[in-house]
Structure formats: C-alpha cells, structure tokens
Amino acid sequence: MASDVRFSDSRVGVSTPLDSLREVLGVPDLDTALLTHALTHRSYAYENGNIPNNERLEFLGDSVLGVVVTAALFRTHPDLPEGQLAKLRAAVVSAKALAEVAIELQLGQHLLLGRGEETTGGRRKASILSDTVEAIIGAIYLQFGIERASEVVHRVFDPFIARAAEMGAGLDWKTSLQEIAADHGLGVPRYVLEGTGPDHDKTFTAEVHLGGERLVVVGAGAL
Structure with missing residues (x-):
C-alpha cells in the first residue's frame, strides 16, 4: 500500500x-x-x-x-x-x-x-x-x-x-485540593461563596472549609 x-x-x-x-x-x-x-x-x-x-x-x-x-x-x-x-x-x-x-x-x-x-x-x-x-x-x-x-x-x-x-x-485547583484532603483524611472540601454590594459592582468572598468545618482559606475580589 x-x-x-x-x-x-x-x-x-x-x-x-x-x-x-x-x-x-x-x-x-x-x-x-x-x-x-x-x-x-x-x-x-x-x-x-x-x-x-x-x-x-x-x-x-x-x-x-x-x-x-x-x-x-x-x-x-x-x-x-x-x-x-x-x-x-x-x-x-x-x-x-x-x-x-x-x-x-x-x-x-x-x-x-x-x-x-x-x-x-x-x-x-x-x-x-x-x-x-x-x-x-x-x-x-x-x-x-x-x-x-x-x-x-x-x-x-x-x-x-x-x-x-x-x-x-x-x-484544576479544586481537584488538587480534594486529592490532598483525601490523602490526609480531611474529607471533601466545602466551598462557600457570598456576594455583597449592588448587582453592577459586587464583591465576592469565597471560603474553603475542611475537616470539621475548619476554615482554611478566604479570598475576596470583584468579577
């Protein structure tokens, strides 16, 4: 051929x-x-x-x-x-x-x-x-x-x-964090997202909770 x-x-x-x-x-x-x-x-x-x-x-x-x-x-x-x-x-x-x-x-x-x-x-x-x-x-x-x-x-x-x-x-930070949490027996991460301010200018705050609802990180910013 x-x-x-x-x-x-x-x-x-x-x-x-x-x-x-x-x-x-x-x-x-x-x-x-x-x-x-x-x-x-x-x-x-x-x-x-x-x-x-x-x-x-x-x-x-x-x-x-x-x-x-x-x-x-x-x-x-x-x-x-x-x-x-x-x-x-x-x-x-x-x-x-x-x-x-x-x-x-x-x-x-x-x-x-x-x-x-x-x-x-x-x-x-x-x-x-x-x-x-x-x-x-x-x-x-x-x-x-x-x-x-x-x-x-x-x-x-x-x-x-x-x-x-x-x-x-x-x-993929979420997947990476989930894998690390599993390796350390901390369960599945829980994410909390809240927005404040007017619709045209909202500021969002994101939290990540691990093992026993311990807050491990907080980040804030506008989209």
Whole structure:
C-alpha cells in the first residue's frame, strides 16, 4: 500500500524559505517535501486536488511529544503520583502551550492554508498552530527517529517542562485540593461563596472549609 508521505532531495544546493524554520528547530537537513507536508492544512489540501494533509503526521507527532514529555516529567518529579504527573503533562502539551511554541517559531507565515482559512485568520488560530507543531514533530520522527525528535522536543518545550509544576497546578485547583484532603483524611472540601454590594459592582468572598468545618482559606475580589 502506497504511503501518503513523500521524501525528496530538493534541498540539496538550494536555499528555500523554510531554511529559517529548519534552523530554529535544529534540523537543517529535514526534507523539504516532508516539512511541506507537515505544514499543509486540510483546507489547502482540499483546494488543491485532495493532496495529503498534515493530519496523519499530527497524529504521529502527538504520540511522540507525549512520550518525550512524559519521560521528562517522570525523571524531574520522582515523588509525584500518577494523577499529578498526568496534570503536568496535560499542561505542557496543551493547545495553548503548543500555540505559544508555534508563535515563537513564527510558524504562521509558513502554513499552507485554503482561501477560507486564510481570510478568517487561520495563520493565528491556536488550533491550527498547535496541530502543525505536532505534525512537524511527527515529520522529524519519521525521517530521523525518536532520538532526534526528542532533541527537538526538548529544545522547544524545556521551558514549559521547567514551568510544569506551576502550569499543572493551575489546571484544576479544586481537584488538587480534594486529592490532598483525601490523602490526609480531611474529607471533601466545602466551598462557600457570598456576594455583597449592588448587582453592577459586587464583591465576592469565597471560603474553603475542611475537616470539621475548619476554615482554611478566604479570598475576596470583584468579577
């Protein structure tokens, strides 16, 4: 069965607009046809005779990224349980983080988009940018294997891995508190929210009670 992924030697002796992207990724020898494939959104593929789009490479890259980030978090947080590690990983590989990486790489200017996506700001859409980052990782893995792909992931994602504890904790404080309370036999946290002042300018006070209705924290502010 024929593959929809094509390699070429078109880079040899030729400078292309993709060279800057290859350089910042640290893969100057990444095949032009393969990188172009990774940058091809389905809207462009449809408008150009249903040529292969980047969704299969995205699927592959998502798995490669997950493995590399999971291994890094496993090593850097030896005392965290599985549930907390999963939250950290979710933060590092979130669409928001991937889109930030894409913006840093100036990926938007290289995307191949259909006319519809082009006119509706597709080059700035977080979903398209994040998917393309994964597709590029998939392309690198396909050409060079896991070791080189891992190097690239670390090059661009290590800042997110370093901030993982902070990012992960922000995903779901209520769940984190509930897990900690359960570990210490304090039961389920109880939340009390009260609002004061006129409807157009209310101030809300939130309280958290634990074990025996002990007040553990109070916060106040306006929405």
